[in-house]
Amino acid sequence: MAPAPPPGQLATVVNLPVRATRATAGATLGTLRRLVADDVDDWGRDDAVVQRMWSLAALRWQAAVGGTEHVPRRAGALVVVNARRLALAPVLAALALGDATGRPVRFVGRPDIAPIGPAMQRLGGLLACADEITGALRARQLVVLGAEHTTSNGHCGRVDHRLIGAAVAAGVAVLPAAAISSPTGRAARVELGAPVRPARRRRGPLEELELAGAVQERIDELLSEAGATLSGTPLDWVAWVGGWARTAAAGAGQ
Amino acid sequence: MGGELGCRVASLLEDEPWVGSLEGIDADPPRYRLRRARFHRIAPGDHDRVVSLVTRYNPHVVVHIAVWEPHSRANPARAAELTGDAATSILGAAAECRALEAIVVRSGIEVYGRRRGRLTRPDESVPTDPTSGYGRVLDQLEHTAAEIGRRVGTTVGSLRLASVLGPHVPSPLGRLLRMPAVPFSALANPPFAVVHLDDAARAFVAATRQRLDGPLNIVAPGAVTVTQAIRRGRRIPVPLVGPEWALARRFAYLSGSPVPEHVQELFHRGRLADNHRATDLLRFTPAASTREVIDQLYAWPTVIRIPAQRQVA
Numbered sequence: 001m002a003p004a005p006p007p008g009q010l011a012t013v014v015n016l017p018v019r020a021t022r023a024t025a026g027a028t029l030g031t032l033r034r035l036v037a038d039d040v041d042d043w044g045r046d047d048a049v050v051q052r053m054w055s056l057a058a059l060r061w062q063a064a065v066g067g068t069e070h071v072p073r074r075a076g077a078l079v080v081v082n083a084r085r086l087a088l089a090p091v092l093a094a095l096a097l098g099d100a101t102g103r104p105v106r107f108v109g110r111p112d113i114a115p116i117g118p119a120m121q122r123l124g125g126l127l128a129c130a131d132e133i134t135g136a137l138r139a140r141q142l143v144v145l146g147a148e149h150t151t152s153n154g155h156c157g158r159v160d161h162r163l164i165g166a167a168v169a170a171g172v173a174v175l176p177a178a179a180i181s182s183p184t185g186r187a188a189r190v191e192l193g194a195p196v197r198p199a200r201r202r203r204g205p206l207e208e209l210e211l212a213g214a215v216q217e218r219i220d221e222l223l224s225e226a227g228a229t230l231s232g233t234p235l236d237w238v239a240w241v242g243g244w245a246r247t248a249a250a251g252a253g254q
Numbered sequence: 255m256g257g258e259l260g261c262r263v264a265s266l267l268e269d270e271p272w273v274g275s276l277e278g279i280d281a282d283p284p285r286y287r288l289r290r291a292r293f294h295r296i297a298p299g300d301h302d303r304v305v306s307l308v309t310r311y312n313p314h315v316v317v318h319i320a321v322w323e324p325h326s327r328a329n330p331a332r333a334a335e336l337t338g339d340a341a342t343s344i345l346g347a348a349a350e351c352r353a354l355e356a357i358v359v360r361s362g363i364e365v366y367g368r369r370r371g372r373l374t375r376p377d378e379s380v381p382t383d384p385t386s387g388y389g390r391v392l393d394q395l396e397h398t399a400a401e402i403g404r405r406v407g408t409t410v411g412s413l414r415l416a417s418v419l420g421p422h423v424p425s426p427l428g429r430l431l432r433m434p435a436v437p438f439s440a441l442a443n444p445p446f447a448v449v450h451l452d453d454a455a456r457a458f459v460a461a462t463r464q465r466l467d468g469p470l471n472i473v474a475p476g477a478v479t480v481t482q483a484i485r486r487g488r489r490i491p492v493p494l495v496g497p498e499w500a501l502a503r504r505f506a507y508l509s510g511s512p513v514p515e516h517v518q519e520l521f522h523r524g525r526l527a528d529n530h531r532a533t534d535l536l537r538f539t540p541a542a543s544t545r546e547v548i549d550q551l552y553a554w555p556t557v558i559r560i561p562a563q564r565q566v567a
Contacts, residue, residue, distance in 0.1 A: 040477050042526065043374060044445040112370050114441040114522075121374070121445075131380065132373045135528055 043136065045104055045124040053123060054095045061092065061181065065100035067192030070175055076137040078167040079105075079192065080215045081177040082156040082223060083146035089179040090146035093190050094124055097144065097177075106136055107144040108163065133166035144177075147216065153180070156219035161205075161212035168208055176215050178222035193222050255293055256280030258423045259360070260319045262455035264291045267317075270459065277311050279304060279344065280320070281336075285422070298340035308347035315462055316348040318359040321395065324388050324514035326424040334391045341395050349402045356465040358458060359399045361412040363471060364389035364516050368523035377528035378414075378469045386516035396469065411466025413457055416473040416527065417520070419547050420451025421554045427520065428551055429511045431483055437502045437521070438480040440493035444524025445477040450547045453540035460536040470536070473529040476543040480521055486545070487552040 040046050057063075071077060079097065083089040090107040098105040110125025111117045117125070126132050126143065136143050145164075148157030156178075167174045173195035181188035196218050198211045255264050255278025267273050268290045276291040278284075284293055296303045298320060308316075320340035324330035348354055366376040367385035384390045396412045403410030417427045427448070430436060449472055457472045484491045494502055503513045519525075532538050542550070 039482065040445045040479055042447075042475065042477055044477060044479075044524070044526070112372075114439070118442045118444055127371065127374065129371070129373065132375075135373065135375055135377060139528070139530065 040122070041104065042139070043106065043124070043126070043141075044118075044121040045106065046122040047104065049122040050095065050098065050104075050124060054099055057092060057095055060186070061188040062186045063092070063096040063099075063188045063190065065096050065190045065192070067177075067194075068097075068100050070192050070194050071097070071101050071103075071142065072173060074140060076140040076170060076172040077142055077175055077195075078133070078137060078164070078172060079142065079144045079175045079177050080159055080164070080219065081144055081146055081179050081190070082219050083149050083179070084153055085149045085151055087179075087181070089181075090144045091120075091123065091125075092181075092188070093177060093179050094144040096188075096190050097142065097192075098124075101142070103142055105142045105144060107146070108133060109146060128163065130162050130166045130169075133163060134169045137166060137170035137172045147219065154223055156216050156223065159212040159216045159219075161208040164212045164215065165205065165208040168211065174211060174215055176218040176222060178219055178226055180223070180226050189226065191222050191226055193218050255288075255291065255319075256282035256284055256295075257319070258285055258420060258451060259418060259454060259458075261285045261288070262451060263317060263319060263458045264288055266455055266459045267291075267462070270463065272463065277307075277313070279307065298336050298343060301339075301343045301346075304343035305347040305350070308344065309350050312351045312353045313348065314353050315356045315358070315465075316344065316354065317458060317462055318344055318348075318357065318399065319458070320344065321360045321362075321392065323424075323426065324516065325426040325512040330387055330514055334387065337391050337395065341398050345399055345402050349406050354406060354408050356409045356411070356462070357399055357403055358411045358413065358461045358466060359395060360458075361392045361396050361414045361469065362388070363414045363416050363473065363525060363527040364519075365393045365396065365414060366527065368519050368525065374524075375526045375528045378471060378531055386514075386519050388514065388516040409465050409467035411461045412469040413454075413461055413466075414469055414471045414527065415454050415457075416447045416449045416471075416525070417517075418451055418454050419448050419551050421550075423451050426512065426514050426517050430506060430513055430517060431487060431489070431548070431551060433489065433506070433509065433511050435490040435492050436480075436484045436487075437492040437494045437499070437506075438484060439522050440495055442522055442524070443479050443481050444520075444522070445479050446520050446525045447473045447477045447527065447544045448547050449474045449540055450542040450550070453542060457532065457536065457538055457540075460538045464536055466536065470532055471527040471529050472532055472538075472540070473527045474540045474542055474544045474547055475529070476545055477526055478544055478548055483548050486548055 081093045094105040094107040106124040110120035150157040176193040178191045322333035322336045324333045365382040367383040419428045
């Protein structure tokens with residue numbers, strides 16, 4: 001029969017894994033707590049979830065944001081961005097803009113059905129409803145609105161004038177933004193333009209209609225200034241087509 | 255004036271320099287010691303006594319707080335009946351008073367409803383569309399008060415309160431959140447807002463002082479999700495997906511914390527409201543944020559032991 005170890009040594013042997021286990025469990029619990037912090041704001045946006053999603057998005061996209069000097073420091077603003085089919089441009093633009101400006105940025109277009117709706121609400125999603133957008137803009141929030149989806153990366157789809165009306169009602173600036181990305185490359189860019197103002201003051205809903213048209217035109221200009229145009233079709237997924245388009249656009253620019 | 259909120263409002267109104275005399279009616283006696291206010295214990299259904307008292311008193315301002323939240327102190331059917339009776343008696347009697355200048359009634363943000371596609375944070379301009387029994391009762395109360403105001407030409411202010419939480423407030427939401435294990439919707443886990451009892455009382459006093467006309471949301475700043483509230487209280491979260499809710503409600507009922515329809519709606523669809531107009535109109539901002547109210551909810555002791563002043567045995 002082996003002699004029993006002295007009490008002090010036994011305690012050391014037993015305590016070592018206990019301490020390590022406690023430390024590991026504490027760290028794991030701390031991480032878990034941070035992961036499920038869901039510390040939401042007045043609109044249900046969770047900054048921790050947004051940060052995590054942005055970190056995940058950074059694995060795929062290397063996003064750059066230009067023209068942030070046009071974004072108001074404290075006031076609300078409506079940013080209208082072009083959207084390609086299946087590209088989730090408003091969400092990515094909101095994440096990128098939030099990272100660049102340090103302000104919480106919301107996007108329009110969350111469905112009101114669980115579990116997708118509440119999940120998108122955590123990311124800053126708002127319902128595609130003029131009153132909802134007006135409320136957010138009046139509360140001095142930055143809101144990203146996607147134009148109608150297109151298959152072309154070089155053109156902006158129709159901008160919903162009823163949703164633009166939210167900015168008119170709230171009396172905030174409407175900023176055009178071009179979202180440029182390629183399904184095959186990592187580089188993505190959100191280029192913001194100067195606030196668009198209607199050509200003339202109107203007393204009725206023509207103001208929204210004309211403003212929506214002007215914003216669409218300005219986004220088209222921004223897209224054409226940015227160069228790299230893709231077809232927006234599945235062909236873009238083939239590397240050489242995307243590369244060829246970029247090369248052609250760069251050549252045309254020179 | 256007998257409930258927690260009514261008593262608190264009466265207590266604050268006593269300190270207002272513009273308030274001459276103050277009288278109150280309730281089915282239950284006041285919780286606090288009131289210095290100037292006179293209390294009359296009358297059942298809500300006793301219309302004759304209420305009418306007689308109110309017309310004799312001939313008030314300038316009527317603050318109507320007599321709203322029974324389902325499963326707070328009465329079951330949903332009885333709560334709706336008591337609320338309806340009190341509204342008919344008190345507002346009806348007030349309409350007969352020549353001196354009446356203003357009516358302020360208690361309502362709730364449940365009047366906006368949570369139908370699919372409804373705004374996340376409705377403001378006062380959004381039409382009401384209640385989707386719960388409690389919301390419909392409050393909506394009806396607002397309509398009754400507005401109709402009386404239109405007929406007799408007085409201002410009518412409705413304070414649409416978020417769920418009121420406070421020490422000793424019999425709130426079904428507060429009671430459920432304080433259970434050792436709390437169910438939540440695993441698919442939705444929506445955000446909601448509440449308001450502290452003291453802030454709600456201060457809002458009533460501000461609305462009365464300024465003769466509020468129209469509805470006004472009274473909501474604490476910020477929001478919490480159900481899981482966040484559960485975690486703040488260190489309760490056990492019980493994720494539910496759908497059909498188990500019926501079972502969970504029965505179990506909660508047996509455990510002494512029944513879940514009324516509007517609280518279940520809050521757990522599934524959330525409940526927020528835009529509160530900026532309260533600041534603009536009344537210069538009123540709730541002192542406690544939603545998170546602070548939730549923290550206080552768990553800090554309030556279940557039983558307060560007051561030691562005897564003199565030991566007799």
